[in-house]
Amino acid sequence: MTLGMGPALLFCPADRPERFSGALQKADAVILDLEDAVLPDAKAAARENVIAADLDPSRVIVRVNAPETAEFALDVDAVRRTPFRTVMVAKSEDPMAFDSFGAEFRLIALCETARGVHRAGDIAAHERTAGLMWGAEDLVASLGGTSSRFADGRYRDVARAARAQVLLAAGAYGRTAVDAVHLDIDDLDGLAAEAADAAASGFGATACIHPKQVAVIRDAYRPDEATLSWARAVLAAAEGERGVFRHDGRMIDEPVLRHARAVLSRG
Structure with missing residues (x-):
């Protein structure tokens, strides 16, 4: 099972419904984010926004909160009330949490903690898993670190190792690997280099946080x-x-x- 959505996946905060349609028009798929992009007191309203969204279900991903949080069950219940059936599970660590979803769902496991990366193979093997994504900042935070990159923008070795491990786990089980976001929005050259490396290495998509990053990612994945x-x-x-x-x-x-x-x- 793979995603088949195109290479540029654009995050959009679920508490900003006025941005939903525009984000989907600009990218190959939009990730309606119920997790980190939404403050705790806005999460209930964000869920209602997702329920009310009139978007092409084949190009929508909903990121839900981590299974260990109280918000997870509420998020899952909300998604069940929508036509959206592709869900990104934040801070995936235990594939048993995926049993909360019915057979009609396909999941993108976000392996962004030390435990999640360590169990990437088990997570990829779950029958609901269609894709694996990794995240650098939460990973380093879970290790007690303070930065995933050097001053010149290069990833530290631990981030590179996690990226490779998630890519290998996805490939081993025929899942789509999604590369992490490039947080420096204005560093388009750096994004282009990372996206080109992702495409050459076997990633199927790269997530992004700003519309102007979409064209850069598409160009990097498109062969000359x-x-x-x-x-x-x-x-x-x-x-x-x-x-x-x-x-x-x-x-x-x-x-x-x-x-x-x-x-x-x-x-």
Whole structure:
């Protein structure tokens, strides 16, 4: 089970219903956020906003609060009253919590604590899981740290390790891996580099927090014409070959052919 929503997933606070339609128009999918983006005293109204939202269910994700919170059951009850069936579960740590959802739901597990990353494989294996996302800031906070990045913007090793572990767990069970948000909204070059690395590494999408980040993410996931031409040529050449063969001076085998198919699927 995968998401199949496109590469740019835009968060929108669920207490700002006037932004819902605009966010969905700008991005491939909108994440209506009932968790960190909403203050505690606004969560009840935010749930009502989600219930009242008139949006394309195939392009809406609802982020609910962590299963350990009192808000979780209220969020789940609210989502059941909507046509939205893709849910992001904040601070996922125990896949048993996913049993709160019926078979019609598909879940994106947000592995953003040390325990959640540690159990990413078990979480990915759950039958309701369609995707896994990781989060850097909550992860570092769960470890008692203070920053996920160095001063030059590079992720610290612990964040990079978590990113890789979540990607591998998603890939092992055929789930979509979603890369974390780039919090520096004005650093579009940094976002472009991270999104390009995400696409090359096997992530299926990148989450974002501002509309101007959407185009950058889409461009990063979209192969350029030279890469598309290479992929087409390699696959065409493979039709007349058996096993390993040589093409334009390079050895081509099944892993390279899979890379080419992945390029065309993103193109």
